Amino acid sequence: VKEFVALSTRDRIRAIRDLAMSFEEKKHIRWVLTDKQLNLYCYTCNKLHSQSLRRCGYSIRSARQTLELWQGIMKEIGGKFGTSVLSYFLFLKWLLMFNIFSFLINFGFITIPLLVYDPSPNIPPNVSFRGLEILTGAGYFNYTVMYYGGYSNETLIGLVDYNMQLAYFFTIAVYMVLCGIALIFSMASSFKENYVLADTVSNSAWQLLCSWDFSITNERAVRQRKNNLRVQLKESLSERAQRELLTLSEKLKHFGVHLGSWLLSTGLAVGCGASIYYLYAANWSLLQEAETLLVPFVVSLMNLVVPLFYSLFNKFEHYSSLGRQIYALVVRNVLLKMSILAVLCYYWMNVVAEKFSCWESMVGQALYRLVIVDFLFLMLGSFFGEFLSNVIGTRLLPRLGVPEFDVARNVLELIYAQTLAWIGIYFSPLLPAIQILKFFILFYLKKVSLTQNCQPPRRTGRAAQMQTIFIALLFFPFFVGALSIVAYTAWRLTPSEQCGPFRGLNNTFSVVGVWIDDLQEIPASQWVVWIYQNVIRSEIFYFLITLIIIVIIYIFWQVTQGRKQLIGQLRQQIVNVSVLHP
C-alpha cells in the first residue's frame, strides 16, 4: 500500500487506525526505509547479477558498512547488553564527531596556511625532541604549531592575502557557535521526544508491555533479562503488599542522613578545588618538566577516587526511587568536576596570565597534560573499576557478583574530557587531534572491558531520560562554561606580547575592530561596516532582542499551560464517558 507513503503523517496515522480496526482485509502498511520508493517489482539489476558481481557487491557494501564507523560493534553490544549501555557508546561516537570536525577546520584554516607559508618552525637551537614531550607537552612541542604561541600575526602573502589573525579568531568563534547550535538542537529534540509526559518506571504495565528490549539477540542475555524482569515484578508485588507509612522519626532520620551526605559531598568538592589551588600556587616551576605532571596527576586521581566516596554515601542513604538516586549521584559528580575546572581556570586566567610572557602556550600545555593524564587514568579506572571488580566478584567475594557497566559515571567522564578539549581549542588548536586518538582508543578499550568483565544491567528503564539529562549536562554547565572561559580570555585578557597571532593588541576582540576599520576604505563592503556599527556594537539592539524573546517565551509558556489543562480535561472526559456507557 504505497499510497500511505505519500500522505502526511497525520493522515497516515488516521489511515493506519482505520485499517487496524478492520482486520478482515489484511492490508500491509509499508513504511519506506529510504526516501526512494521501494521498487520491489523491478529488480532488473538482478538479471545481471552473476556470482562474481554479487560477491563484489557484497564486499563494497561491507566496506561501506565499516566506514559507517563501528556499526558491527554497536550491533553486538546492543544485542548483548541492551540499549542503555549502547547509549554510552553512541554518545562517545557523537563526541568523536565534534572533535573530528574541530580538528579538520582548525588544521585546514589555521595550521595549513602557516605550514605552507613557513614550513620550518623556529625552534631555538638547544631544544631537541625527547620522549618526555608526549607526556608533558612542553619543550620541543612548545615551539611548534601545536600551541597558540607557534602562530604568527602577519598577513601571509601568497596566492591570496591570508590574514592569520582573522582566520584564528573566526575559525574558533565559528566552531564554538556551531557546536552550541548542534547541542541546543540535540537537547531540544531529545527533550521533546523523551522527557514530555514521562511516567514512573516502577509501573507494572510499563514493565510488562513496553520494557522488553527487542534488540537483544544473545541467548544468555535474553535469559538474564527474563530473570531480571521476574525479580523486578516480584519486588514490585511485594512492595505493594507491604507498603507502610514512615513514621516522623524515620523521616527525620532520613532527612538528616541526606543533609549530612550533601554537606559532606559539597565539602569534598570544595576541598578538592582548594587543594588544587594551593598545589598549583606552590609548585609552578618551568625547570623541572616532570614536576609539571603533578597537578594533572592529582586532578585525575581526585576525579577517580572521590566519585567512589559518593557511591559509598549513596549506599547509606535511602531514596524513594532509583531515578532520584541516580540524579543525586550525577549532581554530586558534576559539582566535583565543575569545582575542579573552576579552580584551574581561575588560576590560569588570573595568575598565569600575569606571570608569564607566552602565557597562552603555558595554558595550552597545562590542558594538554590534563588531557593525557586523564586518558591514562581512564584506562586505569577501567582496570580497577571493571577488571578488578570482576575478579573480586567472581573469585574472592562471590556475593558481590559480576559488576555492571556504570553508564552514568562513564558518561560524566566523557563529558569532562570533552570540556577540557573545548577549553583547550583556543590555546592549542591541534588538541582535538589528541582527543580523537584518545576517544578512538577508549572506545575499543571500553568495549573489550565491557564484554570481558561486565554483565547486562539489572534494572532496566530510564535510558531515554538519562540520555536527555546527559545531553543537557553536556550543554550546561560544561559547554557553556568552556565557552565563557574562552570568551573571557578573548575579551578581558591581554594577549601576550611576544608570541601568538594576537600580539600587540589590547584584547583579542579588537581584531574585528581593526578589520572593520580596514573595510571602511573599501566602498563595496559598507554594509558589513554598517552591520557591525549599528547592530553588533549598539546596546539598543540587544535590549530589543531580549525583550522580544522574553515576550515570546511568556506566550509559549501560557500556551503550554493551557494545553496541559486541556489534556487533563480530556482525560477526565474519557473516564466519564466510560462510566456512563459501560
Add this chain to the structure above:
Amino acid sequence: MGNKQTIFTAQQLFDRYRDLAPQLVPLDYTNHPDVKLPYELIGSMPELKDNPFRQRIAEVFSEDGEGNMTLDDFLDMFSVLSEMAPRDLKASYAFKIYDFNNDDFICKSDLEKTLNRLTRNELTEDEVRMVCEKVIDEADLDNDGRLSLEDFQHMIVRAPDFLSTFHIRI
C-alpha cells in the same frame, strides 16, 4: 542525536531474505513470483532466534497469519522494527503482537501469555494473576477490563524508551 544508525536499503534486506533459502527465492522478482518462506526459516534468523516473541512477530507480519512470509511481509517486518518507523505505527504493531487471540483487545489471557513468555513460566499462578490485574488497573482508561488500542497507545506515549526497545537491528 547519535541514535540514528545506518539505513538499510531494500536491496540489503532482499539479500538477507534470499540467504535464508537460496534455492527457493529467485534472483529476479520482475514476474512477482509467489514465494513464501516457512516460519522455521524466519525464526532461525540470528536477529530473531532468541526473541521470546518471534512466533507472534512472524504471525502478525505474515499474510496467512501462520508465520510464512513473502518478501513483502519480510520487508514490512523489518521496516516497522527499524528505528525510522514512527511511534504510532510501532505501537499498533506491538499491540497486534501482544494480542494473542487476535480479537483487537489485549485481555487478561493475552497478558498472562505475555507474562509467561517474558518470565519463563517461573512466577506462581497467584503472582501472574496479581500482575495482570495490576496492569489492567493501571492502563485501562475506559474501564472495560481489557486494553484497547487507544489504551495501549496512551501508555506508549508516556514511555519514551519504547521507540528504542521495539527495534531490531539488522
